[in-house]
Structure formats: structure tokens, C-alpha cells
Amino acid sequence: MDSEHSVIQRFKNNGQGHVFGFWDELGDGERSNLLAQTEEIGLGEITHLYETLIRNPGDSLIDMSELKPAPFIKLEKSPGEEVIWTEAKLAGEEALRSGEVAAFTVAGGQGTRLGFDGPKGTFPVTPVLRHSLFQVFAEKLRAAEANYHCLIPWFIMTSHANHEAIEAFFSDHGFFGLKPEQVHFFRQGRMPAVDHDGRILLESKSSVAMSPDGHGGSLRALVRSGAIDTMEKAGIKVISYFQVDNPLVHCVDAAFIGFHLLRGSEMSSRMIPKAYSDEKLGHFCYENGKLVVIEYSDMPTALISRMDADGQLTFRAGSIAIHVLSTAFARRLGDGGSGIVLPFHRADKKVVTIDEDGNSVAPGAANGIKFEMFVFDALPFAKNPIVVETSRIDEFSPVKNAEGVDSPRTCQEDQLRQIARWLHVAGVSIETDETGLPSIGIEVSPLFGYDEDTFVRSWQMLDPKPRIVDGLVLK
Ligand code: UTP
Numbered sequence: 001m002d003s004e005h006s007v008i009q010r011f012k013n014n015g016q017g018h019v020f021g022f023w024d025e026l027g028d029g030e031r032s033n034l035l036a037q038t039e040e041i042g043l044g045e046i047t048h049l050y051e052t053l054i055r056n057p058g059d060s061l062i063d064m065s066e067l068k069p070a071p072f073i074k075l076e077k078s079p080g081e082e083v084i085w086t087e088a089k090l091a092g093e094e095a096l097r098s099g100e101v102a103a104f105t106v107a108g109g110q111g112t113r114l115g116f117d118g119p120k121g122t123f124p125v126t127p128v129l130r131h132s133l134f135q136v137f138a139e140k141l142r143a144a145e146a147n148y149h150c151l152i153p154w155f156i157m158t159s160h161a162n163h164e165a166i167e168a169f170f171s172d173h174g175f176f177g178l179k180p181e182q183v184h185f186f187r188q189g190r191m192p193a194v195d196h197d198g199r200i201l202l203e204s205k206s207s208v209a210m211s212p213d214g215h216g217g218s219l220r221a222l223v224r225s226g227a228i229d230t231m232e233k234a235g236i237k238v239i240s241y242f243q244v245d246n247p248l249v250h251c252v253d254a255a256f257i258g259f260h261l262l263r264g265s266e267m268s269s270r271m272i273p274k275a276y277s278d279e280k281l282g283h284f285c286y287e288n289g290k291l292v293v294i295e296y297s298d299m300p301t302a303l304i305s306r307m308d309a310d311g312q313l314t315f316r317a318g319s320i321a322i323h324v325l326s327t328a329f330a331r332r333l334g335d336g337g338s339g340i341v342l343p344f345h346r347a348d349k350k351v352v353t354i355d356e357d358g359n360s361v362a363p364g365a366a367n368g369i370k371f372e373m374f375v376f377d378a379l380p381f382a383k384n385p386i387v388v389e390t391s392r393i394d395e396f397s398p399v400k401n402a403e404g405v406d407s408p409r410t411c412q413e414d415q416l417r418q419i420a421r422w423l424h425v426a427g428v429s430i431e432t433d434e435t436g437l438p439s440i441g442i443e444v445s446p447l448f449g450y451d452e453d454t455f456v457r458s459w460q461m462l463d464p465k466p467r468i469v470d471g472l473v474l475k
Helices: 004-013 028-039 043-055 079-097 133-148 163-172 217-224 227-233 254-262 327-334 375-381 408-425 452-461
Strands: 067-069 101-106 154-158 183-187 190-192 202-204 210-212 238-243 267-273 282-287 290-294 317-326 345-349 368-372 386-389 442-444 472-474
Touching: 004 028, 043 345, 043 368, 079 133, 079 254, 101 133, 133 154, 133 163, 154 163, 154 217, 163 183, 183 217, 183 227, 190 368, 217 227, 217 327, 217 375, 227 327, 238 254, 238 327, 254 267, 254 317, 254 386, 267 375, 290 375, 317 327, 317 375, 327 375, 408 442, 408 452
Parallel strands: 101 154, 101 238, 154 183, 267 386, 442 472
Antiparallel strands: 067 282, 190 210, 238 317, 267 317, 282 290, 282 317, 345 368
16 A cells, blocks of 8 residues: 555645645544545546546547447347247246346446435335335346256345345345355445546545446456456356346346357347337447447437338337346456457436535535446457346336436336236236336245246146235235
8 A cells, every 4th residue: 555645645646635624624534534435546547537528528439420230139020030039038047047147236327317316226115015126136036047947146235325224135034045155245336426527536535436337347347356266167158137226137037148158159139129219228239240239329310310222220229127137248358368358438417516615515416527337348258248128127227317208107107017917918807007007015035936928837837826805925
């Protein structure tokens, strides 16, 4: 560790001396807190990000004129497609049975839009019992373990802000029936926020305004935390990556994993066709022969709304942040040794900070810039990356906002519609509105059924069948 004097000097030399502006007023504990935080900050990196993303952002590095829609493996519809889906499912099941698959949840986000008081994974998401997102995923993993007679280690990336709360939540809930030693928590890295002149923002006199370095930080956090060593020791070859906000996700999907393995892919992604041109999903594209995701906000409007002759959006493959990565690829990108470093993106946000006198300021508008990496930026570096379609109604309903689209209400309704569809396939009709939403609340634990097949199988075994009433829980 550098001596305190040399750290302070380094900040002064880089025009960031104000970070230690209240040094003389701080007690010992506060000083060591500030020093520990500043040790994490790469000042050269901050200067570079200021120059390239704030002062002189320049044009996008993506050549928009070269963009082509990315091809994807379509959902099974025709007999030819059925065969490849069956082969993929068998290959994925084999990998699961052999214990080569780990689940990986990125849960380090700040969840500002939802505004829930606690880590997002602890949010009560289910329609009747109000079980948490973490419980839903844990039960899905337990169900898959029972199905494939295997152990699925679960890696959860947290942030400095929510790590202890997440660990405590799992231990207070008995790890939701999983073995404590199969659940691995590790913190992601963080970055300081800066103002529009590139000056590092202080959160208080003794702390920098730090925030998580984005879901793309997961690759280097896997390596730095030692999680990837743990995976390799356990013989894990495939990492099934999903976000903490989507309870419909198939945490480990045999067919998706199978496609990834059979095609020799290092990173594979799921897509859904966009519902309408302005839907705010990233677009899977090819740029100069490389698979890339272009964010909604970076894509020219003319391309977003371009139509094919058959009336479909040309760039319709939307990214829903579900990926499979090979462990070796995650290591190669995460340790930076290959010379590949994921780029940072800027996000203009409201950052709670202090003024020159040290008084706290809660900004009314965006006053700061945070730097984040995105995991999909790894795709162009992967060998044979593939995109595989999935069904929106069966796999995607995230909780992002407190109200409106992608909110707790829409997510609960999507869970209820799914249960009504499964009951229908099992031969039970229940009253729904024209969108398929039932008028009563029902909950199905993933341990009873986590997809149509497993649900119908369990339902058929029930004897006697329960009456379908408001508040029915199947577990
Ligand atoms: P979002 O982009 O939805 O961000 O994260 P968020 O932080 O959860 O919510 P807002 O934008 O503040 O409202 C997508 C996924 O990536 C994870 C989140 O936990 C979520 O699972 N994530 C995001 C991280 O793990 N770390 C990050 O630094 C950012």
C-alpha cells in the first residue's frame, strides 16, 4: 500500500487534490476509509475516460452503415427445426447431468428505478406468497437439480453496497433449501463518479461517490474474486448468466446450453423479437463480421424502424440479457491478459454529493457521470457466438420500474398469465380476460413445475385435483 502522503500527492498531481480537501478535519477511521477507497481508483483510467467519453466523445466507434441484422436460431416450429432443438436439448441435459454447468446471477445493480428499500433480489415478486426473486431462482435451481440428478453451483455477484444484506437474506431463509456451500457470493468492482469537468465527486468529506462498474464488470470480478478458480476446480465448463430482475428466466436452459456447446460457441445469447420498433431493447447486429449489441439509444432511428419486405422489423432481434459463457472465455476476458478490455460507457445520473463547505447536496437533475461496462460487449471477442430465440411470454418479464412498463404489477400479471396457459394445456380452463390474465391469484412454485412440461406432469400426478380458487398455491 502506498504511504498516505504519496496517495494524496498522486491525486494532487492529477488535478484531483480536492478529494482530500477535508483531510485535516477527519478522524483516523474516516482517513483510512478514504485512503482505502482512493487506492481502488486508477487515476490514469479516470483521465482517459474523461477525455474520451466526456470532453471529446467523438463519433461512435460502430460503423452504422455496416450494420446488418444478426441471424438467430429460430424457435422450434417446423419439423427440421424440431430436430435441431431436440439434439440441443439432449446435449445440454448431458452437460447438466455431468455437473458442468453453474448458474450466475448479476445482482450488483443499484435498482434506482424500482426504488425498493433493499437489494433487488430480495424484492417480493410472486403473485400470492410474495416470494423474493432470489427464492424463485433458488427453487428453479433445486428443481433442475432434482430433474438432472446433479449439483448446480450458484454464483451471485453483489456490490459493496448490498453484499452483506444479500448474504444475510440467504442465511435468514436457510438458503431456500440449497446447500450453503453451493452458493458463492462475491463483490463486483466499483468506479468513482465524476462531474462534467472530470473531477471526482465526494459523497461525504471522507468518502468518494463510488458506484458499481456495470454488469460487464462481472468478468473481471469473477477472476479477481477467485470465483472462476472455484468454478474450474469444480469442473464447470458452462456459465449460465442471468439478471436478478426477471423471475421468468430459465436459470439453466438445457436447449440453450446445448446449442452453445454443439456450435462451439464461447458466448451465446437469447433474443426475443421486438414487440414494436421503439421497444427499448438492445439490438443484435453484425458489424464487419462481428456479433455486437447496439443499445437502443445508440441506434439511428432509420435503422430502428426499418422494415423487411414481409413487414417485419429488420433489426428485430432484441437482447434480454440472458447469456451462456464458457468458463475459459470468461477467464480470458476477465483477467485482461489477452489484451482485451471491455470499454466503459458513460451514464449521466443524479449523484448525491457535497458542496465546497462539505454540506450534502441532493441534486434535482443529473449532475454526475458514472462509468459502467456492459457484459454484451464481450460478444465480438467470442469464438462462434450465437443468438437463440426464446419466447417472451415464457421467459421475459423484468422488474425495472416502480410503475408502468416492466413493473411489479406487469411482472405479476405475466406470471399469472403463464400459470393460466399451463393450466389450459393440462386441460383446466380458468376465466381470463382477453389478454389471458386470470381473475384470481394462483401461485406455482418452480418445485411443482418450472415450465409447461414439468407443470403438466406434476398436475397429472395430483390426485385428487385441487379446486381452482383465488389464492391457490401449488408447491
Ligand atoms: P440494470 O441495468 O437494470 O440496472 O441492471 P439496475 O442497477 O438494476 O437498476 P437501475 O438502472 O439503477 O434502475 C441489469 C442487471 O445487471 C445487474 C443488476 O443487478 C441487474 O441484474 N447489474 C447492473 C450489476 O450486477 N452491476 C451493475 O453495476 C449494474
